[in-house]
Amino acid sequence: MSNLFDVTPASERRAATLIVDRLRADGPLGRGDLNAAMCEAFGGSDADGRWTQRDSFEMLEHALAHYLQFAPYPLRVLSDVTAACDLLDRLPTQTVRSEDQIEWQQFSTPIDLAAVAVLLADVQDDDVILEPSAGNGLLVAQCRGYRALQLNEYAPVRRARLAHVFPDAIVTGHDGATINSTLAAAARPSLILMNPPFSRSVGLGADSHAAVRHLQAALRRLMPGGRLVAIMPDWFGPNARMRDLFETSLRDVSVRTSVRLEKCYVKHGTSIAVRLFVIDKVTGGTMPATIQRASIRDLIGVIEVPERGAIRAPAPDPKRSTTLSLFRAVKSSKPAPRPFHAPARNNVLPVAYRTLETPAPLLDQVGVYLPYRPSRIVFEAAGEHPTALVESVAMGSIAAPVPAYVPNLPERTVSERLLSASQLETVVYAGHAWSQFLPGRFRPAREGVGLEEAEDGKAYRKGYFLGDGTGAGKGRQVAACILDNWLAGRRRNIWVSKNEALLEDARRDWNALGGLAADIQPLGNWKIDEPIRLEQGVLFVTYPTLRSSRGDASRLQQIIDWAGEDFEGVIGFDEAHEMGGVAGGEGALGKKEGSQQGICGVLLQNNLPGARVLYASATGASDVNNLAYAVRLGLWGPETAFANREQFISQIRKGGIAAMELVVRDLKALGLYTARALSFAGVEYDILRHELTSAQIAVYDAYADAWAIIHRNMEMALELTAVVDRLENATLNSGAKAAARSRFESTKQRFFGQLLLSMKLPTVIAAVKDHLDAGQSVVLQLVTTAESILDRRLGQLSPDERADLEIDLSPREYV
Structure with missing residues (x-):
């Protein structure tokens, strides 16, 4: 293995080699084993300042990226829980974080979560795969049978390791939120796997929407019909606070799978919950129900792999990998070939x-x-x-x-x-x-x-x-x-x-x-x-x-x-x-x-x-x-x-x-x-006139009489409440009198406005049908939607009444 790590410093090469050897054994890999490997490789301990505890976890991830290329986490059959390997249980918990790790949000993907993401990605032989924030490569290390691999990582030290672990990949160092323009010269990916930073952005520092910026850039970069598997923060969902941003971000794509996981990051030193989305860049899909589980093992046997769609034109002959796909048993039928799209520049x-x-x-x-x-x-x-x-x-x-x-x-x-x-x-x-x-x-x-x-x-x-x-x-x-x-x-x-x-x-x-x-x-x-x-x-x-x-x-x-x-x-x-x-x-x-x-x-x-x-x-x-x-x-x-x-x-x-x-x-x-x-040049218009029926006239007259009664009662109420003095025909409280009459007149006008509108509808609906039958388009303007009345009525309902809604939103509400 002396040639495996020759682009990194000699001490790192030696540390990674020792850890890989340990991973190939059957026993657990504890903190003591990590420390021993680091001491041997660096010629001293962390107390001597030769390395830090964070460095040891970085070397562990570096070694895992190499190890998983030859021995992926074995999720061979989704329903077979016993097939899950205990490799994750053998690894130590990462308990130390460095300032750089926090600055760059370097929280790598747990290997079992990465295995599920790769499974849901349904990798095809002609896929061009992109990981926009590749870290140490743990998310893509388990991919098999693709045509090309593009890895982007902003942190230079991790980028150097990627170039060495994945020698055939194209490795770049751009901000993941700008890849749609910065990677314009590269082939557009048909598959993207991503675990973006959740709360920090390049040049911004703290940024609560960093993950969304990365997701939107990745969706723009993805080929039409391609697939994106994203690990996102727990708040990114169709909840009340983020619904607008969520729906806007996913407006022109289809979410095939939505998963919420609560304890999948325990080995990486945090108990945060995350969401896993499988997104196809096609329109017309409906949002699936979110699957909620406490861990990856609880998820196995519940989740299904969505079938990949096909891109419109044939692709060039793919370069096939000689390695068999780990998940061949659960793959769907092979879709039609997909094309290679020339890069689109947007300077x-x-x-x-x-x-x-x-x-x-x-x-x-x-x-x-x-x-x-x-x-x-x-x-x-x-x-x-x-x-x-x-x-x-x-x-x-x-x-x-x-x-x-x-x-x-x-x-x-x-x-x-x-x-x-x-x-x-x-x-x-x-x-x-x-x-x-x-x-x-x-x-x-x-x-x-x-x-x-x-x-x-x-x-x-x-x-x-x-x-x-x-x-x-x-x-x-x-x-x-x-x-x-x-x-x-x-x-x-x-x-x-x-x-x-x-x-x-x-x-x-x-x-x-x-x-x-x-x-x-x-x-x-x-x-x-x-x-x-x-x-x-x-x-x-x-x-x-x-x-x-x-x-x-x-x-x-x-x-x-x-x-x-x-x-x-x-x-x-x-x-x-x-x-x-x-x-x-x-x-x-x-x-x-x-x-x-x-x-x-x-x-x-x-x-x-x-x-x-x-x-x-x-x-x-x-x-x-x-x-x-x-x-x-x-x-x-x-x-x-x-x-x-x-x-x-x-x-x-x-x-x-x-x-x-x-x-x-x-x-x-x-x-x-x-x-x-x-310009209204060429625009013509006709007035659509509605003739009131005798029944409608009777309804109008009845309501006019009702409002006259209300008016008389209101004037009497003003007198009884000492707003006006009927004997001297004087106003005692001009503000109250003006407010009462203004409220009465405005309510009456709104009432009759809605009443007359409802009376016109038979003629309007008949005209709409005539235009549609003639192959013409119809645009109707809604002057009012009665939303305030609806909100008021809903607020007055008991839980039992809400279960069997029966609400009157007619103009009688004003009466």
């Missing part, structure tokens, strides 16, 4: 475009709209928007400035037209705006939401306003702007949106451009009084969350502390009109104070002067208050016509919509604003 490249000194000519006007075209940019490789876009004649007649900024995006984002030319133009002009600063230096005012000029203040970066309407892809453009900055090294960004339900939309857009869903994390993952533990990523915040506080702790300060004073990432204010009430103003009941979420949105901008602020709203120019929060557009302050925001709002409000139009035209001319909308 980050500058977006190629040329500028036009003379603006592109205007296209023919249709009504009050002009067909949209980038006025100053011609992209070399960008497609048109899927649906034609238009802009108003007033906006279309103004050309944007010639930009100088060149974004950098993944090559396929442009070549495969994941972004249209109009969307790419937004990335260019946003970068162009962010390369400029507002005139003067400022610091946040001690009171209020303003900025004060100060010589020792800071320069504030200009922002960009995306005023596109529905269908132009505002979310995709926000994601593209963040991705451009992400690839420039600005790995902390903030995405502010209307509600939590839009988190999935944000992840969808980010994922479509090549990001990982786990990169976007909701602020709700952290308590309000604890620091945000996210080294890099996109922090997803809702406007209601942004304004929330408890005691001395506030979400706003929590975000500012996470971002840091030198923050230069993107703050994307999606649905930015949610901050529209920041300036207050006149309302139906008199003067209104500024809204808290608008105030917090402005304070966030004021406290992060270097931030790249992106406003996205289709109603940005509808009212002057919808620009009051846009403090980064240079609408007021030094070198402008308005000294402050109050003066700007007052003067523009006097000018009406014409003044607003001038403002946004000037912003477009400066390269700070754009507003496109879907």
Whole structure:
């Protein structure tokens, strides 16, 4: 065996040789045996500083990787429990951890768990196998009969051992979370076995979603139709906390087997539970029930090997191994051959475009709209928007400035037209705006939401306003702007949106451009009084969350502390009109104070002067208050016509919509604003009229009489509770009277709205059937889903009533 370990130091070669010899014997391999082998090999003891106890366990794993290639853990027949070897029982428990082991999350796969993973992988003769975080090779050491082996390990010492134990393998040293791009030149694997780090990432340190980043990268790397067997942390499952991330990560694949194991890591010095997933890269599968067992031995006889699927085209002749497969007896029938796919590169490249000194000519006007075209940019490789876009004649007649900024995006984002030319133009002009600063230096005012000029203040970066309407892809453009900055090294960004339900939309857009869903994390993952533990990523915040506080702790300060004073990432204010009430103003009941979420949105901008602020709203120019929060557009302050925001709002409000139009035209001319909308050219519509039947009229009249009775009783109740004085016809409590009448009228309107909607349904359903019979598609808009009523009713049910649900969600609930 003198030639087995010749790429490692002589002392390690000798230690591994002695341990392999001991493994081939029948007796137990205790700590004393390990220590004796290490002392002999290194010429001294750990007390002499020649080696450490952690080194001895590393040598044990190194020796096991070699030993298992010749004598795999024998799970020959799943139902035969007696066939399980006691090799694991012979090994010592690893009780010592080093700082490097914790830093790199080097917790190798137990050999019995590895044997089950290999069994479930169902290795085929033509498989290209990849292990993204190979460690000492214990997971793949038991594989047999494959065509090629790719091993990736970031830690250099372990990587050197892998190259020696697996001399025919391709060994690389990349971050496992980036293998989809870093291994682009290698053959794509048809089978991946992985045990990723659970809670630490390269360059990030502590990262609670490290395993998900590695899993998503591996799934992207895997050939279509291929199989991935993954050992994941126990929290990664369809539970309430992680359901969105779990379902997003596995959206386009099929989980064939799901196992939860509680005590399989005891020999490695930890009692953590793990989950084992068998995932095929095909769509249409249903999530299987999770098998829960305490140990591997409890699992044997329960689990079945899912049949492998076939890839679409034939493969080249495979290079067959002369070694018989250990698990040949339990393999399914041989599937059709699978092809070798050429590697797909996706390098980050500058977006190629040329500028036009003379603006592109205007296209023919249709009504009050002009067909949209980038006025100053011609992209070399960008497609048109899927649906034609238009802009108003007033906006279309103004050309944007010639930009100088060149974004950098993944090559396929442009070549495969994941972004249209109009969307790419937004990335260019946003970068162009962010390369400029507002005139003067400022610091946040001690009171209020303003900025004060100060010589020792800071320069504030200009922002960009995306005023596109529905269908132009505002979310995709926000994601593209963040991705451009992400690839420039600005790995902390903030995405502010209307509600939590839009988190999935944000992840969808980010994922479509090549990001990982786990990169976007909701602020709700952290308590309000604890620091945000996210080294890099996109922090997803809702406007209601942004304004929330408890005691001395506030979400706003929590975000500012996470971002840091030198923050230069993107703050994307999606649905930015949610901050529209920041300036207050006149309302139906008199003067209104500024809204808290608008105030917090402005304070966030004021406290992060270097931030790249992106406003996205289709109603940005509808009212002057919808620009009051846009403090980064240079609408007021030094070198402008308005000294402050109050003066700007007052003067523009006097000018009406014409003044607003001038403002946004000037912003477009400066390269700070754009507003496109879907073209309705060729769209026709008919009004579908429903004639009320006599029975429906009778129902309506009956309910109208009922509400009249309720109205009279309510007025009497106001009199009896001293809200009004009927004798003097005077109001004694105007607030209570207004609240009661407002509640009554709003409830009545909702009631009759639902009643009339239900009466229209027979005509609507008949029309839907006619369209479907004619081979046409039908889109129905749900104005309300009665979710609040459903939640209220469910909350009132007893356990017995829940078992036999019978709920009335009709408009009678309002009565």
